[in-house]
Every structure is written in C-alpha cells, then in structure tokens.
Amino acid sequence: MNRPLLSLDRVSKSYWRGRHETLVLDEVSFELDAGEFAAIFGQRASGKTTLLRIAAGIEPCDSGSVTFDGEDLVSRARRRGASLHPRIGWMRREGPFLPSMEMLDYVALPLLRPLRHEEAHRLATRALRRIGADHLARARWRELSNAERTLVMIAQAIVREPALLIADDPTMGLSTTEREDVLSHLRDIAEDTGMAVLMAVPDVPDMLRSHTVMSLSDGELIRPTRRSARADVIEFPRGRGESA
Amino acid sequence: MSFQNAVLGLVIERPGYGYELAQRINGRVTGLAVSGTAVYPALVALETKGWVRRRDPTARTGRGRIVFDPTHEGREGFDAWMDHPSPPLRGDLRWKITVATFEKLPALIEQTREEEQACLDRIELLTSDAGGPLDPLAAWAPTGRLLLQRTDVKELQMKIEALQEVRATMKQALRQRSPRG
Structure with a gap:
C-alpha cells in the first residue's frame, strides 16, 4: 500500500491574544496522495491559512504530527527552524521587488542560487509554458492583469518541480472565467505531473475542478468519506424545500 | 416521518391539541404556515404507533379539544430519533434543531x-x-x-x-x- 505524500495527524494550534486563547485547529487530520488536487473550504478566519502554513512546514503546530514524503516536519522545524520544505512549492501573492524585473527572471528567482542562470531560465520557461503563460516571459509585473499575475505566481511555485504545491486562495480577485482557467491549470498540473496540489478557498464553486473537498470551521476539519464508500452513503435530496 | 417526530417532540415538551400544536410549530419555523388539520394526521399516526394517547379516550370528533399526551414508548422513540443520525440530506436535522433541548x-x-x-x-x-x-x-x-x-x-x-x-x-x-x- 502506498503511503500518502502528506499526512496530518491530530494537529492542533492555538493563538493567544492577551489572556484569551483561540483554538484555530482542533485535532485536524487528513492525508494527501501524489497527484491529488484537494481543496479546503472555509469562511474567513476559519484557520485555512494556518493549516496550509503548518502543512508546508512554515509554521509549527502545538501538537500532532505532520509527515511529508516520509519526513517528520515537526521534528524538522525543531532542528532547523520552521521553513518551507524544498520539495514543497508555496504560491506567493506578492510581485517582484524590482518593478523592472521581467517575469522570466521573477519565476526563476527560487532557482538562481542553486543553479546557473541559463539552467534557471530554461526551467522557468518550462514552468511558464506548463500553465500556458510563456508569452509573459518578457512582461513586467505592472503590465499584467490579475489573472496573468496569478499564472506567474503558480509558475514560480512549481519552478523547482516540487512534490506538493500549496496555494492559499489562488483565484482571489478573478472573474468566473479566469477562475476556471486557473483551476484547470492546477488540476492539469496534478494529473499530468503527479504533483499534489492543496489549496484553500472561501467559495465551494471554486472547487469544481478539485478531486477532494474538505471543510474547515471552528477549528474542525471535515472530510468526505473515502471514495469506495461514497456511492453507498449518497442519497439525493427528496425535495428542495426539505433540506435543513 | 420527520414532521411527525417534530410534532411528537412538541407533545413531549407540553401536551397539546392540533391547532395549538400547529401554532407552536409556526412560531418556531419562520415562513411556515402549518394548519391544525395538517397536524392531525401526524397525531393519528403517532397514536396508532402508541407514541401519544388522547387525554379523553372517548373524544372522537366535534368541537371539543382533543389533548394528546406522550406515552413512555413515544418518549423512547423520540429520544432514539433525536440521538441517532437520520438519512443525510433529507431534512430531518432541520426538524430536530427546531424541537431540540x-x-x-x-x-x-x-x-x-x-x-x-x-x-x-x-x-x-x-x-x-x-x-x-x-x-x-x-x-x-x-x-x-x-x-x-x-x-x-x-x-x-x-x-x-x-x-x-x-x-x-x-x-x-x-x-x-x-x-x-
């Protein structure tokens, strides 16, 4: 049996504001397989971003375990400090420092230290091409629409060819058509490359393209039943007016 | 079934007659207009199951109010309905929330x-x-x-x-x- 790529087991996290403790995550557990496109739905301040940051290793949890590709991220954070795992891609939201920077250079940024300039550019071109944005290579941030900026951010997040891509509300500020385009790209990335994609969104229709939808509220994560059991438990509502 | 159990819940909460029970339901669910005659079939079904009984067993028809009391079996049936999951996405939960304690x-x-x-x-x-x-x-x-x-x-x-x-x-x-x- 294959082990999951990412596994969170009874992860809890609280924040303190003065003397008041707010429980953000209450024994949250889920697993993610390679090539799976999973979405976490939650309303504002439901803890989605905290959950993604813990899954990425950026933020420590108070209790529970996070295992990525067989590595214990909680122990890793204890040894080396909380930081993004090199095999996890995190989709940023900010543009480049230098307004004059071309998008090819910006997408290549995470590679410039470990690789030679030419090789970094080659991989950045490939990442842009994968999401149909290679025509933006010579553009500058200010020249891009919100949808194009989103595609560039995705390209930068996958340029190191991570095993897991994490995106926090990747379709924020986009039109319905643009959302569909971005989500189609994310699904294609998962299905074509075997990269797992985990995203948080505030709107369920954004998840139409995802394989799995989970919901987070009041610190609790609720997951669908496993696919094998699903057909037995689903019953279509008898009448629209009856539902609670 | 869920409406019937909601009526049972109201009878357990406080014995009542058809019209009065309908008013109590309407007072709890905004936008609902249940009539007294709509509650009677539920009461009769509950009576047939032995979950409620008429306070005056000779009262059949006429203008007199027929007050219904819960039975021991009715209380047990109501508890079982409230405590156990109903088939999903069918609306039982809506009624359970309405008559919950x-x-x-x-x-x-x-x-x-x-x-x-x-x-x-x-x-x-x-x-x-x-x-x-x-x-x-x-x-x-x-x-x-x-x-x-x-x-x-x-x-x-x-x-x-x-x-x-x-x-x-x-x-x-x-x-x-x-x-x-």
Missing part, C-alpha cells in the same frame, strides 16, 4: 458533522465530472448540465455554511451552560 445538543452537534460530510460527498460526486468551461453558444445540453451542477454545488455550500453556524452556536451554548451545570 440542551440535553440533545451533543448528539445534534455530531449529526451536523455527519450532514456536512454528506454534503462534501455530494460535492465530490458532482465535481468528479467537472466538464469543460461554460459555452452557451455550443449545444445547450452540456451547458444546462454544467449550470445545474454549479447550482447544486452552490446550494451545498450554503448548506455547509448553515450547518457550521448551527454547530458553532450549539457548541457555544454548551460551553456557556456547562459552568452553571
């Missing part, structure tokens, strides 16, 4: 989780065939299917959000009530 909240909190999980299952089923982008200029049938799918998903989202609000309120009520015992 504080003692029933832990069981109902669990049932909101199960109902939410059923919504997620349904979403997963709908999203397993996401189809292509909307293209109304092409054949209408696939466009209509996609629109219906999206409408269903949006309805499920609203239901999930409502369930989350119900659960948060119930948990808060229990937290605030527990220090006082």
